[in-house]
Amino acid sequence: MATKVVRRHTNRPERSVYARPAGGPSKTVCAFWAAGRCTREFCRFLHADAPPSSMNPQISKKSSLVWTKEATATGKGNACNATQKSNAPQKINAPQKINAPHESNAPQKSNAAQKSNPTPKSVCKFWVDGNCVKGDRCRYLHNWFRGEGFSMLAKLQGHTKAVTGIALPERTNKLYSTSKDGTARVWDCHTGECGSVIDLGGEAGSLISEGPWVFAGVPNLVKVWNIETNSEFNLDGPVGQMHAMVVGNEMLFAGTQNGDICVWKGSTETNPPFYPAATLKGHTGAVVCLTVGRNRLYSGSVDHTIKVWDLYTLQGVLTLNGHSGAVMSLLCWDQFLLSCSLDDTIKVWAASEGGGLEVTYTHNEEQGVLDLAGMTDAESKPILLSSCNDNSVRIYELPSFTERGRLFAKQEVRTVEVGPGGLFFSGDATGLLSVWKWMDPPSVKVESS
Numbered sequence: 001m002a003t004k005v006v007r008r009h010t011n012r013p014e015r016s017v018y019a020r021p022a023g024g025p026s027k028t029v030c031a032f033w034a035a036g037r038c039t040r041e042f043c044r045f046l047h048a049d050a051p052p053s054s055m056n057p058q059i060s061k062k063s064s065l066v067w068t069k070e071a072t073a074t075g076k077g078n079a080c081n082a083t084q085k086s087n088a089p090q091k092i093n094a095p096q097k098i099n100a101p102h103e104s105n106a107p108q109k110s111n112a113a114q115k116s117n118p119t120p121k122s123v124c125k126f127w128v129d130g131n132c133v134k135g136d137r138c139r140y141l142h143n144w145f146r147g148e149g150f151s152m153l154a155k156l157q158g159h160t161k162a163v164t165g166i167a168l169p170e171r172t173n174k175l176y177s178t179s180k181d182g183t184a185r186v187w188d189c190h191t192g193e194c195g196s197v198i199d200l201g202g203e204a205g206s207l208i209s210e211g212p213w214v215f216a217g218v219p220n221l222v223k224v225w226n227i228e229t230n231s232e233f234n235l236d237g238p239v240g241q242m243h244a245m246v247v248g249n250e251m252l253f254a255g256t257q258n259g260d261i262c263v264w265k266g267s268t269e270t271n272p273p274f275y276p277a278a279t280l281k282g283h284t285g286a287v288v289c290l291t292v293g294r295n296r297l298y299s300g301s302v303d304h305t306i307k308v309w310d311l312y313t314l315q316g317v318l319t320l321n322g323h324s325g326a327v328m329s330l331l332c333w334d335q336f337l338l339s340c341s342l343d344d345t346i347k348v349w350a351a352s353e354g355g356g357l358e359v360t361y362t363h364n365e366e367q368g369v370l371d372l373a374g375m376t377d378a379e380s381k382p383i384l385l386s387s388c389n390d391n392s393v394r395i396y397e398l399p400s401f402t403e404r405g406r407l408f409a410k411q412e413v414r415t416v417e418v419g420p421g422g423l424f425f426s427g428d429a430t431g432l433l434s435v436w437k438w439m440d441p442p443s444v445k446v447e448s449s
Contacts, residue, residue: 122390123408147395147405149377149439153423154192156433158185163427165207166417169214169227175425177433178204178216184223187433203241206254210247217242222254222264224272233272238262240286244299248292249311251277255287261299263314278314282307285326293332300327306339308357322347322359329372331384333398336360338384340369346386363401366390375418377404378438385424387413393426407436 124132132138145152161180168175174195175187184198184207206217212228222235222242240257247253252264252274261280267273285303292298296317297309306327308318325343332338337349337357346369348361367389377383382398393407393416407413411429418424422438 122392145405145407145436149441150395150405150436151439152434153437154435156185156187156192156194156435157431158194158197159183159427159431159433161203161431162411162414162429163431163433164204164414165216166415166425166427166433167207167209167214168417168419168423168425169209170211172227174227176207176209176214177427178207179427179431180204181431184216192435205241205243206245208245208247215245215252217245217254219257222252224274235264235272235274237276243286243288244290246290246292246297248297249295253280253290253292253297255290255299255301257286259283259285259287259301259303261287261290261297261309280309280314280316282316282319289327289329291330291332293337294335298330298332298337300330300339302326304341304343306330306337318356320349320357322349325368328368328370331372331374333374333382338372338374340372340386342368342389344368346372365394370412370414371416373416373418373424374398375422375424378422378440383438385416385418387416387426391428407434409434 124138156175156177159177159179159181163177163179165178166175167177168189173189175189176184177187178184178200180203182200182203184200184204185194186196186198187193188195200216200218200223202218204216204218208215212226214225214227216223219241220236220238222238222245223232224235225232235252238254238256239260242254242256244255245253250266252266254262254264256262259281260283263276263278263280264274265277267275280297280299283299283301283303283305285301287299287301289300290297292311295311297311299307299309301307304321304323304325304327306320306322307316308320309315310317320339323339323341323343323345325341327339327341329340330337335351338346339349340346344365344367346363346365347359348363349357350360352358365386365388369386369388371385371387373385375383375385377397383404384396384398384401386394386396388394389412391409391412393409393413394403395405395407396402397404407426409426409428409430409432413426413428415427416424424436424438426434426436428434
């Protein structure tokens with residue numbers, strides 16, 4: 001996985017992006033720099049020192065990116081260098097740099113104006129209960145989201161405890177969800193009605209789908225359904241709760257409470273059509289997230305580590321030590337691995353010259369991060385959904401980590417998932433399943449003279 005870096009040689013000396021033009025800087029502080037949004041290489045206004053920009057130079061120079069959580073989680077293609085499904089855009093152009101108007105006569109808000117009209121960052125608790133009397137004068141948000149370009153389509157209510165998994169199988173109009181209330185629900189995607197409730201016999205820890213197969217992890221086993229043949233059976237063997245599952249190289253991997261990763265291999269000659277293939281040992285705490293990419297299986301654990309396994313030999317390859325809290329979610333994006341943790345960070349890992357993986361950028365949050373999902377918006381820009389411990393989901397545009405909006409919930413959002421056609425889903429600890437969608441950009445009419 002070593003990356004060869006080719007440098008272009010020029011006679012021009014390299015200059016820092018924070019360098020200033022000759023003649024000295026202005027004595028006025030750049031308002032865009034103060035907000036962390038100045039994009040000019042030679043700004044005429046004052047930059048006191050290098051701002052803590054969220055842009056990772058190594059990532060931002062990528063001109064073509066292809067990634068979705070769907071492709072990486074199901075093991076289709078080359079995962080960390082994955083090809084998206086046919087209904088998704090094949091190429092994603094990196095966001096272009098936008099030069100903000102820095103002219104001296106450009107209107108800039110004063111500090112007093114900014115303080116008097118702050119952007120609401122959280123939902124009004126009184127509004128949630130229907131008791132807010134301040135109306136437009138309330139300093140908090142009276143809405144379940146903020147941002148542009150997307151909207152809420154539906155709220156699916158039925159689960160009585162936290163939603164732990166969301167899956168939208170291919171070639172079906174059914175949405176599946178699991179919960180700590182011990183049930184799986186099957187929703188009609190057209191009407192939003194719950195068509196059936198399945199008793200799982202125990203609280204669900206995870207849910208995924210692959211082709212016609214739906215897998216639900218519960219304590220000490222995995223429940224399996226084939227939606228084409230209506231058959232169902234159980235996979236026994238694991239010990240404790242199944243916190244995470246993923247399919248790769250025609251194998252099902254399940255992360256367990258005791259730190260093992262159970263492996264079943266698919267077969268057309270056995271009944272049921274899955275048989276135990278191996279048990280991967282190495283973590284000292286529960287395995288709570290899995291993903292596949294570049295012929296590798298990546299596992300994250302409450303022991304603060306990420307382990308890398310060869311997808312063909314099933315042998316351990318690397319142990320990544322970068323987080324100081326439980327690693328909650330993993331996501332492959334192009335040649336990068338993204339990880340999030342209860343240590344309030346999202347880390348971007350890239351191949352090192354020695355063949356390993358190293359942290360190339362760390363994005364800091366104010367709260368622990370619970371889940372990650374990746375998709376593209378209506379304009380094919382790469383989007384990262386990041387669920388945090390403060391009952392919200394951040395929506396970032398990559399690679400800059402520019403915040404595009406937030407989703408809010410009454411309690412923490414335990415799982416986020418993406419679907420086709422710009423759909424994405426969030427499930428919170430109250431049992432509410434919300435459906436969202438990126439809206440098509442407005443068309444521009446060109447009138448002929």
